[in-house]
Amino acid sequence: xxxxxxxxxxxxxxxxxxxxxxxxxxxxxxxxFELPKDSFTVIVGPSxxxxxxxxxxxxxxxxxxxxxxxxxxxxxxxxxxxxxLPWETTLNNVKVGFTGRKMSEAQKTHDAMAALxxxxxxxxxxxxxxxxxxxxxxxxxxxxxxxxxxELLLLDEPFSALxxxxxxxxxxxxxxxxxxxxxxxxxxxxxxxxAVMLADRILVFKDGHIAEEIPVSLPRPRTITDPEVQxxxxxxxxxxxxxx
Amino acid sequence: xxxxxxxxxxxxxxxxxxxSHRGRRxxxxxxxxxxxxxxxxxxxxxxVTGFLATGVALVPSRISAEAGTLLAALGASFLRLFxxxxxxxxxxxxxxxxxxxxRRLESALLPIFDVLESMPVLAFFPVVIILFLKANLLExxxxxxxxxxxxxNIAFSVVGGVRQTPEDVKAVGVVFGMTWKERLFKxxxxxxxxxxxxxSILAVADGWNIVIxxxxxxxxxxxxDKAHDLFGIGSILVHASSTGxxxxxxxxxxxxxxxxxxxxxxxxxxxxxxxxxxxxx
Numbered sequence: 302x303x304x305x306x307x308x309x310x311x312x313x314x315x316x317x318x319x320x321x322x323x324x325x326x327x328x329x330x331x332x333x334f335e336l337p338k339d340s341f342t343v344i345v346g347p348s349x350x351x352x353x354x355x356x357x358x359x360x361x362x363x364x365x366x367x368x369x370x371x372x373x374x375x376x377x378x379x380x381x382x383x384x385x386l387p388w389e390t391t392l393n394n395v396k397v398g399f400t401g402r403k404m405s406e407a408q409k410t411h412d413a414m415a416a417l418x419x420x421x422x423x424x425x426x427x428x429x430x431x432x433x434x435x436x437x438x439x440x441x442x443x444x445x446x447x448x449x450x451x452e453l454l455l456l457d458e459p460f461s462a463l464x465x466x467x468x469x470x471x472x473x474x475x476x477x478x479x480x481x482x483x484x485x486x487x488x489x490x491x492x493x494x495x496a497v498m499l500a501d502r503i504l505v506f507k508d509g510h511i512a513e514e515i516p517v518s519l520p521r522p523r524t525i526t527d528p529e530v531q532x533x534x535x536x537x538x539x540x541x542x543x544x545x
Numbered sequence: 546x547x548x549x550x551x552x553x554x555x556x557x558x559x560x561x562x563x564x565s566h567r568g569r570r571x572x573x574x575x576x577x578x579x580x581x582x583x584x585x586x587x588x589x590x591x592x593v594t595g596f597l598a599t600g601v602a603l604v605p606s607r608i609s610a611e612a613g614t615l616l617a618a619l620g621a622s623f624l625r626l627f628x629x630x631x632x633x634x635x636x637x638x639x640x641x642x643x644x645x646x647x648r649r650l651e652s653a654l655l656p657i658f659d660v661l662e663s664m665p666v667l668a669f670f671p672v673v674i675i676l677f678l679k680a681n682l683l684e685x686x687x688x689x690x691x692x693x694x695x696x697x698n699i700a701f702s703v704v705g706g707v708r709q710t711p712e713d714v715k716a717v718g719v720v721f722g723m724t725w726k727e728r729l730f731k732x733x734x735x736x737x738x739x740x741x742x743x744x745s746i747l748a749v750a751d752g753w754n755i756v757i758x759x760x761x762x763x764x765x766x767x768x769x770d771k772a773h774d775l776f777g778i779g780s781i782l783v784h785a786s787s788t789g790x791x792x793x794x795x796x797x798x799x800x801x802x803x804x805x806x807x808x809x810x811x812x813x814x815x816x817x818x819x820x821x822x823x824x825x826x
Contacts, residue, residue, distance in 0.1 A: 360720045378720045384713035388735050388823045400721045
């Protein structure tokens with residue numbers, strides 16, 4: 302059951318400051334932003350700019366030392382590389398998504414198989430992660446995140462370990478899920494191209510704060526060769542300092 | 546788009562591999578080679594060593610009469626080792642997981658573990674015996690000293706195993722709302738299973754070393770004699786050695802080597818093969 306309406310932000314950061322250890326420079330400095338329901342926000346920025354820390358704070362893996370993080374949504378996450386449990390079959394990995402749900406084992410199996418079927422990998426239910434390709438693992442990770450009907454889906458560099466072709470197919474899949482299931486999405490990415498192709502808003506992080514907020518109002522699906530898409534890519538790239 | 550899967554057919558058959566816990570690498574072999582290298586060669590080594598030391602070329606008939614005693618002694622030593630191992634497993638895993646709970650705990654506990662691991666356990670054996678003698682628990686003294694030699698192998702292996710577990714995998718438990726108990730049993734313990742196994746193999750090897758001396762209590766307990774020794778293969782070895790009974794010494798060594806080789810073939814090998822599925826790429 303949803304706990305939000307369209308007028309309330311599903312997630313809000315207010316003046317959040319965070320450092321991984323005392324006496325070291327803060328990773329995030331007075332960061333404030335909100336995620337409207339059904340939005341697709343992508344955070345880009347160079348390494349060490351604090352992008353992934355945002356996701357750790359949203360999931361509760363870390364706590365902000367100053368400011369507040371308010372998350373009213375049922376939240377799930379898609380990890381870079383899938384983060385599957387190697388000792389479990391694909392089907393059992395998907396069932397991890399049902400943690401905390403009171404369901405019969407038969408119902409879990411049925412729903413997990415349905416999720417695998419939707420992502421085109423139902424033949425891999427009995428396989429172990431070590432026998433899957435990078436793209437297949439990521440699909441299992443997506444299925445695991447989706448079976449519990451999340452309201453907020455976090456994506457941590459979901460395409461970075463994949464080849465271009467697989468990356469394109471999976472980003473299409475993510476976009477389809479976003480439009481069909483109306484899940485609010487917050488993605489962290491190194492790829493400005495991915496950000497512009499998917500997001501309706503891009504947050505550019507620099508030195509632990511939001512350097513620029515760029516709305517992307519082009520209709521989806523977008524084409525990478527579209528001059529308007531290219532113009533936005535160029536603009537975003539111009540705002541990101543070199544990480545070298 | 547349907548994704549088909551054909552790689553399962555290419556999966557190596559684990560029964561045709563020898564698994565080394567040192568790096569857990571598989572080496573192609575077959576059962577004959579495994580029995581040859583794991584059982585026949587060690588026995589041959591014992592026989593040759595025994596011959597060079599004693600001049601006894603074959604197993605004398607007296608040993609067959611003593612075989613029952615030797616097997617019972619082996620069983621007693623195994624039981625002692627097993628009890629110490631169970632304690633080591635539970636406490637070693639708990640200490641290893643505790644040390645990895647946070648940076649403060651790690652920086653407090655690891656130096657203590659390092660010091661305790663480096664302590665010469667036999668130097669403290671007389672003190673341990675006196676303490677256990679007061680409670681009339683001589684068996685306890687032996688088990689404790691074996692435990693103390695084993696536990697650090699498991700604890701440090703678990704610390705290494707937790708460190709090698711990818712952060713994303715650890716995060717899965719939190720993100721998907723698992724309780725701490727679910728995270729422990731569904732994520733943390735399976736992820737360190739290969740490390741626990743490696744630590745266990747090393748621990749049991751250390752345990753066998755200590756069993757030999759831990760059973761010969763007369764060397765450590767004040768005002769004691771052979772009657773204070775614990776019945777086991779270790780005390781038989783020590784007694785046979787000190788009295789020059791080379792036949793019994795040879796037989797005890799042989800039975801010990803066979804037992805250790807059988808444990809490797811029947812227990813550690815299947816477990817090492819099974820542990821491969823818990824490995825992160």
